[in-house]
Amino acid sequence: MARIFLALGAVNAFLCVGLGAFGAHGLKQKLTPDMLAVYQTGVQYHFYHALGLLAVGLILMHFPASRSIRWSGWLMLAGIVLFSLSLYVLSLTGIRGLGAITPFGGVSFLSAWALLAYGAWASK
Numbered sequence: 001m002a003r004i005f006l007a008l009g010a011v012n013a014f015l016c017v018g019l020g021a022f023g024a025h026g027l028k029q030k031l032t033p034d035m036l037a038v039y040q041t042g043v044q045y046h047f048y049h050a051l052g053l054l055a056v057g058l059i060l061m062h063f064p065a066s067r068s069i070r071w072s073g074w075l076m077l078a079g080i081v082l083f084s085l086s087l088y089v090l091s092l093t094g095i096r097g098l099g100a101i102t103p104f105g106g107v108s109f110l111s112a113w114a115l116l117a118y119g120a121w122a123s124k
Helices: 002-026 033-062 067-093 096-100 102-122
Strands: none
Touching: 002 033, 002 067, 033 067, 033 102, 067 096, 067 102, 096 102
């Protein structure tokens, strides 16, 4: 399971670099400053949680039986999809209804970090 989260973290970090560069260079003239800020927020949180996935993978190498730490990784991935992807699509399409999805991603991120803390503390 550690290898899965290490791979997911690396792939997501790769995507963050590409998406960040695309936003900085390809979208700067196409989006309003407000929508560019929304896009950049998506990239920023995406990158934080790509690093979080790498951390989960490394921690699972020490505590491979921890269900809490595994769930933390899956919730980080869900948060990336729900939070960052919704912000990417919102900024590119202007569909405001997608903003209703974003908080679910935020709750996934919060839950992931709480479970990671619990798992690290409770694991033997």
